[in-house]
Amino acid sequence: MTDPPPIRLLYLEDVLSHYEFVCGILRPRGYDVLPQCKTIDEARTGVTEWEPQVLLADLGLDRRDLDIANKVMQFLADLRKDRPQLTLLIYSGIEALNFSIVRQALVIGVSYLIKEALQDLDHLDRAIQCAKLGRGVVYDIQAAELFKRAIEVQDFTPQQLKVAQLIEMGMQNVEIARELGISSSRISQHIENICKIAGLRSRGEIPRWYYTRYRTGSTAE
Structure with a gap:
């Protein structure tokens, strides 16, 4: 061998x-x-x-x-x-x-x-x-x-964090899918997983969560 x-x-x-x-x-x-x-x-x-x-x-x-x-x-x-x-x-x-x-x-x-x-x-x-x-x-x-x-x-994959970042920047799912070269259904799955791991109720809470957690380094209340 x-x-x-x-x-x-x-x-x-x-x-x-x-x-x-x-x-x-x-x-x-x-x-x-x-x-x-x-x-x-x-x-x-x-x-x-x-x-x-x-x-x-x-x-x-x-x-x-x-x-x-x-x-x-x-x-x-x-x-x-x-x-x-x-x-x-x-x-x-x-x-x-x-x-x-x-x-x-x-x-x-x-x-x-x-x-x-x-x-x-x-x-x-x-x-x-x-x-x-x-x-x-x-x-x-x-x-x-x-x-x-x-x-x-480390609880998140790099692609999940990228999706969260693009949502925080105001992009819609179709735009994110195009940007990352993956399907819209995959984006939806990422959003579901992000919400589950981060304890968020919906996609609408992702921008504030991402901003406070990864742009300012503070903890969301």
Whole structure:
């Protein structure tokens, strides 16, 4: 029986020592870690040329640069549309966690990994395998009180959250179905599930619920 082919992973990281550290974790576990990409443009070219199965991106938030982080998130959002089969993870230190970035990640289906979790060297591999199942997941943030609601988001799939976001923006079911490329009946099913999980009575309560929960971070009364 032949071994499975290695998983091709592209790593967006501008610090060589961090890149080498991740290589040291993943290469013995059957990953083909592609050459280091230090910029978004390099990563964009690398995705086209090398066709990785996984993209891991350091947000750079340890430098407190939300502008860079938001540019990375926009790059990943574009990739999610163009290459839905590509597994996407973002990566930052626990001291640099940012609630708005976590919410963006979960809405578009990007997993969020905390660097401190890599003290357990198997953790990155497990995180990638879970992310390959197609859900946005937050890893190892239970110590951060600020992110209780981000953990709650895991009850929803990325597509359910996207439907809720578009409803909050004022779109009708037919428009949402067209935007997401799925059937209107599927939208109705998502709405039913959102209401059930969130404890809402009807579609009409979704806009206020989404706004208070995922735009302001406050709790609806």
